[in-house]
């Protein structure tokens with residue numbers, strides 16, 4: 252299938268900060284892909300490279316078979332950055348006309364607004380919109396030029412449940428008509444609602460690139476921490492580390508682990524079980540895979 256966006260061994264530095272570290276990935280036509288990762292993981296940087304707002308320090312980025320720096324290539328994409336400032340005095344319909352005028356192909360204004368639940372607001376000034384309505388409008392504008400591919404950086408931040416669903420419906424309908432989308436989120440739940448493929452990034456690297464189901468299994472791990480001199484062999488331990496006299500174990504089945512620990516008669520204290528953060532889960536598993544090789 253045609254590759255619409257490709258990063259090959261891409262690194263990006265901001266001074267001393269290595270925001271992306273040799274990232275390689277392909278997004279093919281018709282895919283809806285979620286980019287998942289904690290704050291500072293490098294998600295926005297990757298989007299900015301794909302849409303031509305920044306250049307890589309090393310490696311190459313391709314967009315629609317050309318360069319993201321080429322304005323003609325960029326006419327084939329739509330973007331909603333994390334933060335947008337829209338002119339307050341313009342009406343909703345006017346800004347849609349203004350943005351569409353930059354593209355050779357234009358979405359039908361009525362349909363576009365309806366797709367994002369904004370059909371009754373075409374004559375409203377932007378200054379009179381609620382925060383959620385503004386965000387939906389900013390996302391709708393990414394679709395104004397009938398793009399082949401759309402990039403959405405945290406599209407639903409600050410939206411309530413209803414507005415989030417309206418936005419998801421809009422994104423889904425574009426995808427059902429064959430559109431390609433890359434969106435970022437901090438939440439697996441959000442990506443799960445939309446995408447099948449999820450790319451997890453942390454510390455500027457791709458930690459996993461898999462189906463949402465596979466990622467969900469990994470993220471479902473728990474961290475069991477305790478103080479003990481020695482531990483016997485325990486079932487289902489994905490990784491273990493010692494830190495300041497404490498032992499931290501990662502497992503998908505903490506109940507079984509604790510039952511076996513008690514059965515073993517090993518003295519321990521200070522037992523704690525908590526969900527792992529996405530980053531912990533992936534870093535532990537990736538470092539385990541590397542150690543196993």
Ligand SMILES: Nc1ncnc2c1ncn2[C@@H]1O[C@H](COP(=O)(O)OP(=O)(O)OP(=O)(O)O)[C@@H](O)[C@H]1O
Nearest residue numbers: 265268269270288289290291292293294295296297
């Ligand atoms: N213009 C910049 N100047 C200096 N450092 C930057 C700049 N932009 C990003 N960074 C740094 O690069 C790293 C990656 O940032 P990036 O915004 O890509 O992460 P992110 O995954 O999008 O985070 P968030 O979820 O918070 O938006 C961070 O350490 C950030 O501080």
